[in-house]
Amino acid sequence: MQTVIDAHNISKVYNPDTIPVHAVNSVHLHLNRGEFTALVGPSGSGKTTLLNIIGGLDAPTEGQVVINGINISELKPNQLINFRLHNIGFVFQAFNLIPVLTASENVEFIMLLQKRPKAERTRRVHELLASVGLSDKLNVRPSQLSGGQQQRVAVARALASRPQFILADEPTANLDSHSAATLLDIMEKMNREEAITFLFSTHDQRVIDRARRVITLVDGRIENDSAATQIRH
Amino acid sequence: MLTIIAWRNLWRNRTRSLIITTSVALGMWAGTFIMAIYFGMGEARLRIAIDNEVSHIQVHHPGFADDKEAKYNMPMDSLARVFQKIPAIRAFSLRSVTTGMLATTSGSQGIQVNGVDPAAEQATRGMQNFVQDGDYLDPAQRNRVLVSTKLAKKLKLEIGNKIVLTLLDTANNITAGAFRICGLYHTNNAPLDELNVFVRKTDLDRLIGTDGRAHEAAILLHRDDDLDPVFQQLKQALPQLQIERWQEISPETALVLSSLDTYSLVFIFIILLALSFGIINTMLMAVLERTREIGMLMAVGMNKLRVFGMVVLETIMLAVIGAPAGLLAAWLTTLWLGHTGINLGAIMGESLRDFGYAPVIYPVLPWHNVVQTMQLVLLTAVVAAIFPALKALRLKPVEAIRT
Ligand SMILES: Nc1ncnc2c1ncn2[C@@H]1O[C@H](COP(=O)(O)OP(=O)(O)O)[C@@H](O)[C@H]1O
Ligand SMILES: [Mg+2]
Numbered sequence: 001m002q003t004v005i006d007a008h009n010i011s012k013v014y015n016p017d018t019i020p021v022h023a024v025n026s027v028h029l030h031l032n033r034g035e036f037t038a039l040v041g042p043s044g045s046g047k048t049t050l051l052n053i054i055g056g057l058d059a060p061t062e063g064q065v066v067i068n069g070i071n072i073s074e075l076k077p078n079q080l081i082n083f084r085l086h087n088i089g090f091v092f093q094a095f096n097l098i099p100v101l102t103a104s105e106n107v108e109f110i111m112l113l114q115k116r117p118k119a120e121r122t123r124r125v126h127e128l129l130a131s132v133g134l135s136d137k138l139n140v141r142p143s144q145l146s147g148g149q150q151q152r153v154a155v156a157r158a159l160a161s162r163p164q165f166i167l168a169d170e171p172t173a174n175l176d177s178h179s180a181a182t183l184l185d186i187m188e189k190m191n192r193e194e195a196i197t198f199l200f201s202t203h204d205q206r207v208i209d210r211a212r213r214v215i216t217l218v219d220g221r222i223e224n225d226s227a228a229t230q231i232r233h
Numbered sequence: 234m235l236t237i238i239a240w241r242n243l244w245r246n247r248t249r250s251l252i253i254t255t256s257v258a259l260g261m262w263a264g265t266f267i268m269a270i271y272f273g274m275g276e277a278r279l280r281i282a283i284d285n286e287v288s289h290i291q292v293h294h295p296g297f298a299d300d301k302e303a304k305y306n307m308p309m310d311s312l313a314r315v316f317q318k319i320p321a322i323r324a325f326s327l328r329s330v331t332t333g334m335l336a337t338t339s340g341s342q343g344i345q346v347n348g349v350d351p352a353a354e355q356a357t358r359g360m361q362n363f364v365q366d367g368d369y370l371d372p373a374q375r376n377r378v379l380v381s382t383k384l385a386k387k388l389k390l391e392i393g394n395k396i397v398l399t400l401l402d403t404a405n406n407i408t409a410g411a412f413r414i415c416g417l418y419h420t421n422n423a424p425l426d427e428l429n430v431f432v433r434k435t436d437l438d439r440l441i442g443t444d445g446r447a448h449e450a451a452i453l454l455h456r457d458d459d460l461d462p463v464f465q466q467l468k469q470a471l472p473q474l475q476i477e478r479w480q481e482i483s484p485e486t487a488l489v490l491s492s493l494d495t496y497s498l499v500f501i502f503i504i505l506l507a508l509s510f511g512i513i514n515t516m517l518m519a520v521l522e523r524t525r526e527i528g529m530l531m532a533v534g535m536n537k538l539r540v541f542g543m544v545v546l547e548t549i550m551l552a553v554i555g556a557p558a559g560l561l562a563a564w565l566t567t568l569w570l571g572h573t574g575i576n577l578g579a580i581m582g583e584s585l586r587d588f589g590y591a592p593v594i595y596p597v598l599p600w601h602n603v604v605q606t607m608q609l610v611l612l613t614a615v616v617a618a619i620f621p622a623l624k625a626l627r628l629k630p631v632e633a634i635r636t
Binding site: 048052055057058077078081082084085086090092095096098099100101105108109110112113114157158161 | 238241242245525526529532533534535536537539631635
């Protein structure tokens with residue numbers, strides 16, 4: 001199995017000088033290509049912080065994140081942005097899309113940043129929006145899409161850049177259960193058929209049930225990892 | 234696509250963008266219009282200087298500039314021969330010029346006496362058109378003098394009065410002649426008016442002994458553009474004489490023209506400075522409102538240069554789209570008022586004339602300045618963009634995204 005994410009001994013302390021908050025404590029996390037993994041835990045357990053560190057959006061107080069063999073803590077700010085552009089797909093809880101761009105433009109935009117040729121961009125925009133079931137919404141702006149549709153565009157956008165893996169921080173938190181299920185169906189299908197690696201956080205039990213591996217975070221520590229448990233059994 | 238994003242972002246807050254765009258348009262309109270007025274004043278001043286005062290080129294004896302003595306004169310016929318051979322010359326006037334005293338029963342005053350050929354003087358500077366009362370110099374009538382209304386008022390002179398001009402002849406002997414006032418003139422240059430009286434050249438020559446000689450040759454050209462070539466030609470043809478262009482004869486006119494240029498740019502600059510605060514403020518608000526969006530873009534991989542470019546592009550659009558409308562309005566206003574003229578005399582009375590300006594101003598759009606203004610607008614936009622763009626760069630994606 002090929003390692004995609006290797007987070008080693010990650011700790012994050014907010015406000016170290018005033019009222020220190022130990023958001024993440026000595027976390028080791030190892031993810032292989034093709035995984036479909038949920039990071040779960042109550043609100044405030046450190047899920048967002050950990051995902052941000054893995055995604056190179058935030059620097060850990062201690063520890064290292066190695067993605068595909070590259071230690072991202074060593075990258076300079078602009079290198080890091082470029083690394084994110086080419087290696088990581090992001091789906092946030094909300095505000096994923098550029099409001100002034102249509103669905104297809106939002107998906108195309110990331111490929112434009114990557115300087116992909118026009119023909120490839122157009123083909124992929126159609127492919128991806130079709131695969132998230134939004135072929136009929138190509139020229140619609142985000143404000144005219146439902147929350148679930150917006151999140152599906154975000155997944156298409158995250159995939160457009162052909163990343164190593166997709167990080168999704170509570171992607172279903174703002175969705176009703178039906179939309180959440182549809183989104184999960186799409187993510188699962190992509191994982192199954194195209195071996196796209198997903199790491200997503202959630203505290204929704206119905207979403208947790210869909211994950212193949214579940215890592216439970218409590219107070220910034222990994223309390224349980226289903227992968228490790230399975231090995232022990 | 235950055236351009237598309239910037240353009241669409243511009244219209245997210247329609248009212249705000251329209252306010253800025255309208256301000257820019259109004260600012261440009263006002264600035265350009267003021268510039269047109271200045272330029273019109275400058276043009277008018279230039280025309281007066283060339284057409285009514287100093288002509289394009291003047292020729293003197295080299296000694297004349299320092300000492301306006303009668304002995305520093307030039308032979309008329311050889312000058313005339315040179316001038317007549319140059320087709321670019323429209324008209325020329327050969328004058329006898331000397332300083333002296335004007336005496337009346339009520340007082341006396343130092344003046345410059347210009348002995349002119351009435352027809353040539355009319356052809357070079359339209360002297361006859363400035364006669365307000367009485368008649369222009371009659372070539373057939375002896376010892377008539379044209380004095381300015383200003384001088385007449387000061388010395389309580391009237392048409393038909395006799396005055397005595399006391400002068401020095403070529404040998405520096407005092408000589409005097411009695412002249413009768415045939416008319417009163419009034420040009421656009423009040424200070425000069427007070428100092429100059431005009432008589433027939435033949436009358437003056439008889440008094441100071443300069444028959445067939447001239448102290449001053451004033452040359453009017455067909456076109457302003459011929460100035461330098463003719464100047465060079467004359468320098469070659471008359472190497473021993475002092476040849477001067479209007480800029481040298483009337484440096485204050487040249488100075489006024491260049492300072493009007495500077496003033497109008499300073500004016501535009503102040504307007505743009507004021508506008509730039511509005512633009513900066515608007516763009517700062519726009520960046521602030523889009524904190525999450527910009528943070529998201531940086532998170533997914535939009536680098537700093539592109540974020541910077543996006544904000545700069547939007548700022549430039551915001552600043553620049555109003556400008557053409559303003560320039561168009563200024564152009565139309567100028568077109569209209571350039572036709573009817575603005576009568577500042579009604580507001581400012583005679584004071585404009587005291588500075589040598591015509592009271593009615595015909596604004597002219599100076600195209601090179603319009604281009605310059607557009608460049609300044611662009612520059613302002615770029616400068617105004619820097620602050621908001623830096624603000625956008627300083628956003629940290631994690632903090633911007635956190636909900
Ligand atoms: N920027 C911050 N400054 C200070 N404390 C923070 C900051 N971000 C998160 N925290 C704290 O860190 C802990 C973990 O937060 P978070 O990673 O958002 O958890 P989760 O995503 O699981 O809800 C919480 O106690 C939270 O209050
Ligand atoms: Mg969270």
